[in-house]
Amino acid sequence: MKLYFITSNKNKVIEAKKKLGPLGFNIIQEDLQVPEIQADTLEEVALFSAKWAELRARKPFFLEDSGFFVDSLNGFPGVYSAYVFKTLGYMGILRLMEGVDNRDARFVAVIVYNDGKEMKMFRGDVLGTVTQEPKGEGGFGYDPIFIPKGSSRTFAEMDTAEKGSFSHRGKALENMEKWLKNTTK
Ligand code: ITT
Numbered sequence: 663m664k665l666y667f668i669t670s671n672k673n674k675v676i677e678a679k680k681k682l683g684p685l686g687f688n689i690i691q692e693d694l695q696v697p698e699i700q701a702d703t704l705e706e707v708a709l710f711s712a713k714w715a716e717l718r719a720r721k722p723f724f725l726e727d728s729g730f731f732v733d734s735l736n737g738f739p740g741v742y743s744a745y746v747f748k749t750l751g752y753m754g755i756l757r758l759m760e761g762v763d764n765r766d767a768r769f770v771a772v773i774v775y776n777d778g779k780e781m782k783m784f785r786g787d788v789l790g791t792v793t794q795e796p797k798g799e800g801g802f803g804y805d806p807i808f809i810p811k812g813s814s815r816t817f818a819e820m821d822t823a824e825k826g827s828f829s830h831r832g833k834a835l836e837n838m839e840k841w842l843k844n845t846t847k
Contacts, residue, residue: 663846666723668692668715673802674726674831680822681835692719704729704741704772705783712774712781722777724838728830730804732792733766734759743804752796752807765791767808771830773838782841786833801825 665687667678675691682689696711708727715725729743735758739746746754759765766789773784789811796806798818805817810828817825826832 663842664688664690664722666690666692666720668694668696668711668719668723668725670695671802677822677826677829677831678835681826681832682839685839687839692723694719696725698727698744701741704770705785707741708772708774708783712776716776716778716781719776722775724773724775726771726773726831726834728769728771730755730808731768731770732759734762734764747803752804755792755804756794756796756807759792765793767792769804769808769830771834773834775838775842782838784834784837784841786830786835786837788828788830788833 670693679689699710701707704727729740731737731740768789771786775782793807797816801818
């Protein structure tokens with residue numbers, strides 16, 4: 663089954679292909695430059711983008727909005743993760759957390775799927791901790807500073823398959839795949 667993934671982020675595409683390719687999905691990247699609204703939740707941002715794309719994109723498509731939420735920073739950078747990554751980078755987050763004992767954080771991914779008839783939302787969360795120092799060369803974004811619960815290594819120290827077995831994106835993709843399997847039979 664062909665699935666268009668609307669994103670400008672090649673790394674998201676690599677991860678989606680790794681997860682869904684072996685399950686019979688042909689993931690095709692569409693870089694539509696979808697406008698992103700400012701809102702308080704990832705769900706609102708993703709839904710608005712999916713409605714905008716509904717009029718313009720090949721179907722079925724999905725898109726994803728994700729964010730990095732740090733407990734001791736009251737959830738910052740959260741919905742602003744992409745902007746903060748561009749301006750401060752992960753070193754900026756480490757600096758904000760200097761001397762902070764509570765290192766708890768989570769990644770969240772919200773996927774909206776749209777086949778022209780139905781629009782459906784899927785979410786994935788992963789809990790973990792923020793390191794004191796960046797580690798690893800793989801992945802993208804905040805990967806070098808995040809260790810998921812159940813591992814002792816950062817996302818940037820893992821290969822794509824291992825990251826996908828823990829990650830917010832992996833979980834949201836799994837939820838979408840389960841639903842698709844049951845509805846397209
Ligand atoms: P889109 O075109 O799909 O919107 P994007 O990179 O702008 O691509 P988002 O708007 O969803 O993506 O922003 C999410 C930001 O959160 C992203 O730029 C990263 O900095 C960070 N992020 C999301 N998922 C991540 C992951 O798996 N590992 C590390 N950082 C991640």
